[in-house]
Amino acid sequence: MENYKKYERSYFMPPEPCYDWVKKDYIDKAPIWCSVDLRDGNQALIEPMSLEEKLEFFQLLVDVGFKSIEVGFPAASETEYQFLRTLIEQNMIPDDVTIQVLTQARDHIIKRTFEAVKGAPHAVIHVYNSTSVAQREQVFKKDKEQIKKIAVDGAKLLKKLAEETEGNFTFQYSPESFQGTEVDYALDVCNAVLKVWKPTKKNKAIINLPTTVENAMPHVFASQVEYFDKHLYSRENVILSLHPHNDRGSGISDAELGILAGADRIEGTLFGNGERTGNVDIVTLAMNMFSHGVDPELDFTNMSDICEVYERVTRMKVSPRQPYAGELVFTAFSGSHQDAIAKGMAWREEHDNKTWTVPYLPIDPQDVGRRYDSDVIRINSQSGKGGVNYILKQSFGISLPEKMREEVGYLVKDVSDKAHKELSPDWVYHIFEDNYINAKSIFTVDECHFKQEDGIVAEATIHHKGNNRLITGVGNGRLDAVSNAIKHYFDVSYELAFYEEHSLTKGSSSRAVAYVGVICNKKRYWGVGIDADIIKASVEALVVAVNKIEEIANSDVCKDERLLEITNYIYANYKDVTLDDLSEKFFLSKPYLSKYIKEKSGMTFGDILKKVRMKKARAMLRSSNATVESIAESVGYQNVEHFNRIFKKMYQITPVQFRNRKG
Numbered sequence: 001m002e003n004y005k006k007y008e009r010s011y012f013m014p015p016e017p018c019y020d021w022v023k024k025d026y027i028d029k030a031p032i033w034c035s036v037d038l039r040d041g042n043q044a045l046i047e048p049m050s051l052e053e054k055l056e057f058f059q060l061l062v063d064v065g066f067k068s069i070e071v072g073f074p075a076a077s078e079t080e081y082q083f084l085r086t087l088i089e090q091n092m093i094p095d096d097v098t099i100q101v102l103t104q105a106r107d108h109i110i111k112r113t114f115e116a117v118k119g120a121p122h123a124v125i126h127v128y129n130s131t132s133v134a135q136r137e138q139v140f141k142k143d144k145e146q147i148k149k150i151a152v153d154g155a156k157l158l159k160k161l162a163e164e165t166e167g168n169f170t171f172q173y174s175p176e177s178f179q180g181t182e183v184d185y186a187l188d189v190c191n192a193v194l195k196v197w198k199p200t201k202k203n204k205a206i207i208n209l210p211t212t213v214e215n216a217m218p219h220v221f222a223s224q225v226e227y228f229d230k231h232l233y234s235r236e237n238v239i240l241s242l243h244p245h246n247d248r249g250s251g252i253s254d255a256e257l258g259i260l261a262g263a264d265r266i267e268g269t270l271f272g273n274g275e276r277t278g279n280v281d282i283v284t285l286a287m288n289m290f291s292h293g294v295d296p297e298l299d300f301t302n303m304s305d306i307c308e309v310y311e312r313v314t315r316m317k318v319s320p321r322q323p324y325a326g327e328l329v330f331t332a333f334s335g336s337h338q339d340a341i342a343k344g345m346a347w348r349e350e351h352d353n354k355t356w357t358v359p360y361l362p363i364d365p366q367d368v369g370r371r372y373d374s375d376v377i378r379i380n381s382q383s384g385k386g387g388v389n390y391i392l393k394q395s396f397g398i399s400l401p402e403k404m405r406e407e408v409g410y411l412v413k414d415v416s417d418k419a420h421k422e423l424s425p426d427w428v429y430h431i432f433e434d435n436y437i438n439a440k441s442i443f444t445v446d447e448c449h450f451k452q453e454d455g456i457v458a459e460a461t462i463h464h465k466g467n468n469r470l471i472t473g474v475g476n477g478r479l480d481a482v483s484n485a486i487k488h489y490f491d492v493s494y495e496l497a498f499y500e501e502h503s504l505t506k507g508s509s510s511r512a513v514a515y516v517g518v519i520c521n522k523k524r525y526w527g528v529g530i531d532a533d534i535i536k537a538s539v540e541a542l543v544v545a546v547n548k549i550e551e552i553a554n555s556d557v558c559k560d561e562r563l564l565e566i567t568n569y570i571y572a573n574y575k576d577v578t579l580d581d582l583s584e585k586f587f588l589s590k591p592y593l594s595k596y597i598k599e600k601s602g603m604t605f606g607d608i609l610k611k612v613r614m615k616k617a618r619a620m621l622r623s624s625n626a627t628v629e630s631i632a633e634s635v636g637y638q639n640v641e642h643f644n645r646i647f648k649k650m651y652q653i654t655p656v657q658f659r660n661r662k663g
Helices: 002-007 038-043 050-064 078-089 106-116 133-138 144-164 183-197 219-232 250-261 284-290 303-315 333-350 374-375 383-394 402-419 425-435 478-490 534-547 559-571 579-586 588-602 605-623 628-634 640-651 655-660
Strands: 034-035 069-072 096-105 125-132 168-176 203-213 238-244 267-270 443-452 456-464 466-476 493-502 512-520 523-531
Touching: 034 284, 038 069, 038 096, 038 383, 050 303, 050 579, 069 078, 078 096, 078 106, 078 333, 078 605, 096 106, 106 125, 106 303, 125 133, 125 144, 125 203, 125 523, 133 144, 144 168, 144 183, 144 402, 144 466, 168 183, 168 523, 183 203, 183 219, 183 478, 203 219, 203 250, 203 267, 203 333, 203 374, 219 238, 219 250, 238 250, 267 284, 333 383, 402 425, 402 512, 402 523, 425 493, 425 523, 425 559, 425 605, 443 478, 443 628, 456 478, 466 478, 478 493, 478 534, 493 534, 512 534, 523 534, 559 579, 559 605, 579 588, 605 628, 605 655, 628 640, 628 655, 640 655
Parallel strands: 034 069, 034 267, 069 096, 096 125, 125 168, 168 203, 203 238, 238 267
Antiparallel strands: 443 456, 456 466, 493 512, 512 523
């Protein structure tokens, strides 16, 4: 890129060294925050907000905790003017909130601005004119004294009109394009304005330094700010404010270093909306302080709701990688990251640690309304055993034995890889359930009785190839006895190598989970059972494990891999999948496919689809505030009454009743 030769550094260093800010390593208190979303943010939108949208956004800013809100440029349009009048005339401005309006240093615009703010309980009148070399030479064609006169004349008019207008007013001045202005000259202009206003301790003035177009590294801006901090006229009666933009991607750094350099106040927007690359992102700034243990004096505990309102009224999107707010910023897909987070969470719980130190998570996601099971640990083909185990434990109370985790992790990853999709917690459990709880395609043990006769004697009813038979076995314990009965019936040899149990930590506290591992011909097979009776749970787990042994399987009765592929495809495409889709996907005719699914699963295609959709609907009813109508549509039902009937038939309760009892 040879054209680099036509560029040069266009910023100005202070006339004296200003590096005291370097001695500070963190911000110890929140600045005065001023949101400029409704002015700077709004004017940068392709479609500016309507009056109703601006009113809703204003209320959002109030709810977040902003005490200073720039509401617009009332002389710019009728919508801007009416918005301001609506706020004032309908008493919508809280007593502790100050509104701010922007005006150029031009007589007729200043006069129109005061008409708009008449009767405001407290308003900041923000006047500006450009002072940069480029603007002086190219736009205004005026010298330094002429440009300063514009600022001074504007300051005088503000003072005069404030005395003549009903309301309580504070004055603010900005040397626009500050970074392209000689620092000592910018100071001279600002001091001339301050000498007109004569600020006092009770009636302070605001001097605002905007990086209108960011053109320097952050440390340069910090030095410029420090020079102002040390040389402003009547500094003790002046609020030094910053208005960073993000043209070089350094808006956050400009603001943070500027605060270290002496700034008292920050103007910015939610998520950095604004002209070109945007304003400084106040959410990130505030949360950075929060992560250092400093109260930001803004409330972002409902980050998802804030994002929803922001996206709806601005028609802008919050990036999935937006710090603290993006959909993916707390998400770990990588197996090593998931494992570290899971272990960090366990360590925190074990040690009752009050300070947040979990690896890969700079803050606790719950502090901004996010969930560990669906927002932090998310499963795709890159995930590892630790992540899968964490999801099963957090969402379903299943704490996999260490020796079982790798196999389950690889199984889940394989499904994600083949589907090319992220797996929801419910989908992960579906895979686990199909492979380790319900995988009994060859035989089941439906009933067991035990007695003590030189050890434990088990009499069990086995269902195999359509027939029920009574089998008997003897062992050192009940599970061993049932295992020996199964070995005798199938004439198979295996080792009952692993057993573990725990109470189910989600749902009913009376249920238990049993894990059984058997080894046959050096291969390990796992099964899981869940029941209120730990013996029944153990037997179920054993049955699943033995069902997987190749020696007892044959072509017509073994667990069908194709059926699992079919059900996984239904699960991945539950919203709109049809029998035609399955027929095309698996190269089978529809009549054969229907018969095949029924014979192998005991359910029709429609039954499986309804089961998957209802499980998804239940999960959404538990975890979201979406309407029943929207949930019905999202799981594939255009008719909500039809959805309600199916849900009630399956669970003996309506969706609304289910949601109301979810707590």
